Amino acid sequence: MRNYRVAEVGVVLSLxxxxxxxxVPFAMLLFLSFKDHLDIVIDFWGIPGEIKWENYSTAWSAVSGSIGNSLFICCVTVAGAVLISSMAGYSFARNRFPGKEILFMLIISVMLIPSMLNIVPLYAIIxxxxxxxxxxxxxxxxxSGTQLVGIILCRTFFQGIPEELFEAARMDGAGEAYLYLRIALPLSMPVIATLGIITFISVYSDYLWPLIILKEPHLTFTIQAVNMTTNGRPDLGLSFAAYIIGSLPMILVIMFGMKYFVQGITSGALKS
Amino acid sequence: MFSLDGLLTWSEIMIDKPFRPDRIRYWLKAYFFIVPSLLFVLIFLYYPMLTSIYHSFTDWNLAQAEWIGLDNYIRMFNDNTFRIALSNQLLFTVTDIVKSIVFPLLAAELILSLRETKLQYLYRTGFVIPMLIPGIVFVLIWLSVYNPSNGLLNHFLSFAGLNSLARPWLGESDTAIWAVILMGFPYITGLPFLIFLAAIGGFNKEIIESARMDGAKFRNIFLKMHLPLLAPQFKVVLLLTIIGSLQDFVRIIVLTGGGPGVSTTVPSLIMYNSAFKNSNYGYGSAVGIFLFVSILLLTLLVSKIFKSERE
Incomplete structure (x- = not known):
């Protein structure tokens, strides 16, 4: 028994x-974001004489525009991806029509193409x-990229809805559009939340594609954050405050949808 | 996943009366629901990918493409920078694989060996916290850790009295690549950790407990029971890591830009630079195709290794 205790203490210590x-890097980020740049340069470890809240107000005015851009892009992408993948998922799950399996394979097999390697030809199209x-x-x-996981998620979900629900509405003369809008969509809110959250996170944190497509002054937060750090002589405390402000939308989205986020990242693993 | 189970009784009825106008109308409605998805896939995924195979055989500046046969590929394999990039990529991929397995697996085993579920929850949450912030911010934080005069690493070294070790980690060609590799230490945060945690947590505890009763040591339980049972998880983690590693040049752009010189460059960064910095889109496409084929072959190789082991 005593050995077991010793082992347990060892495990807790290593963990x-x-x-x-x-x-530690995150604690450093938080700590230094309240310090003046000169304070950081002169006395890295020292507790600042006064907390510099100004870092946050200056950082807010520097990045709020780009955060707004990021949020706009995220919201439109989420809405678009949810709409078209739930439509396609509905039809693949509940309708029967010629070429269904082939079309489904055609859409899904594109997942095998690593998205990063598509950037050069995609830029040409854009x-x-x-x-x-x-x-x-x-x-x-x-x-187009995020709808693929969405189609699989929605199709699986719609296949699980009992047929009686649809049958009853069909008896009353409801069309496909009505069935999709009034029966399938309202039931699928958990799937839509999952899809929305994983889409939001991947779009909000993307750096590469905005770097290729956008030019000053229309930047996303990720580009703005890198520019603040690497252009000229950066103010360290200020950029750290900016990192924290820019991370907040993502932190909030994950916190509010923790349950769906966890389902999302595990279903994301299926993508490979 | 691709079976026809669970189809509608209603559409079964439709099948019995083929080619009536209402049936055609029903098909058209079904297609209408799929058309948006299909258009997006064709325009933004299939069309670019297929044209890029053609463009990899051309000298292409977006406006004009001139057929030059295999020249891009020949130039690629004769280019000294590309060879350096390949050997860097090999180092990155091997270390990425080690990073995605060793510490995440260790942490998952340690957490699940705790008897207090509260403690388990505490550590699990703690290790996942860095996932809450955008990946690029994570890279930027590490960029500041390596900052030569105001970075955490050098300040820590001078604090510990090891002043002589402090150096511009990302600015010297012999330390830069290892600094990029060490970014994110101890690498627990991420999908591999969650995958291992879920798998080990789901093992049949009675069997493992009875093995322990019979006097099996922890080391043997780990080697003889956990490792073989984790084969499917190893496969997923390996595939995810290899695919991710060959594509990930964002960390390199931000930390070193491929430098100093070409000491941290990788093929995907060459693809990016030749297209978007030098407007040599044909060569960029060729590097992209090379990477695509490499990923495909490595994926097949990993699947084959795990298949033959199961037999």
Whole structure:
């Protein structure tokens, strides 16, 4: 019994060290975000004489515009992806028509193409469509990429809805559009929440595609955050405050939808 | 997943009366629901991917594409920078695999060996916290950790009296690649950790408990029972890591830009730079195709290894 206790203490100690190492950079971020730049340079570890709240107000005015852009792009992408993937998922689950299996395979097998390797030819399409330096140049590719997981999630969910629900409405003469809007969609809120959250997170944190498509001054938060850090002589305390402000939308979305987020990341693993 | 189970009785009835106008109308409605998805997939995924195979054989500046046969591929394999990028990529991929398995698996085992569920929950939550912030912010935080004069790492070294070790980690060609690799230590946060945690937590506890009763040591339970049972999880983690590793050049763009010199460059970064910095879209496409084929082959290889082991 005593050996068991000793082992338990060892486990707790090792886990605590690992957790400390994991979280130290974040603790540093939080601590330094309240310090003046000169304070950081002169006395890195020192507790600041006064907390510099100003970092946060200055950072807010520097990044709020780009956060707004990011949120706009996220919301339109989420709405678009939810709409078209629930429509396709509905039809694949509940209708029978020629070529159904082939079309489903055609849409789903595109998941095998790693998205990052599509950037060069995709950029060519976007510039042909005259969408460079436009939010639509981000939104349209985002929708096409994120709808794929969505179609699978929605199709699986719609297949599980009892047929009686639809049958009753059909007897009363309801059409497919009515069945989709009034029966399938309202029931599928959990799936839509999951899809919405994983879409929001992947779009909000994307750095590469905005870097290719957008130009000043229409930037997303991720681009703005990197620019603040790497252009000229950055103010450290200020950029740390900006990182925290810019992370808040994502933190809030995950917190409010924790249950759906967990389902989302596990279903995301199916993507490979 | 692709079976025809659970189809509607209503549409079964339709099948009995083929080619009536209302049946055609029903088909058209069904297609109408799928058309938006299909258009997006065709325009933004299939069309670019297929044209990029063609463009990889051309000298292409977006406006004009001139057929040059295999020149892009020949240039790629003769290019010294590309060879360095390949060997860097090999190092990144191997270390990424080790990183995605060792600490996440260790942490998952340690957490589940605790008897207090409250403690389990505490550590599990703690390790997942960094997932709450955008990935790019995570990279930026580490960029500041490596900051030569105001970074956490060098300040810690001078605090510990190891001043002589402090250096511009990302600015010297012999330390830069290892600094990029060490970013994110101890690498527990992430999908592999959650996958291992879920799998080990789901093991049949009675069997493992009875093995322990029979005097099996923890080491043997881990080696003889846990590791073989985790084969499907290893496969998923391995695939995710390899695919991710070959595509991930964002961390490199932000931390070093591929430098100093070409000491941290990788093929995907060459793809990006040749297209978007030098407007050489044909060459960029060729590197993209090369990476796509590599990922495909590695995926098949991993699947084959795990298949033959099961037999």
């Amino acid at each position: 605590s060290v690992l957790l400390l190492l994991t979280l 510039s042909q469509l005259n969408l460079t330096d436009s939010f639509w140049g981000l939104i349209l590719p985002y929708i």
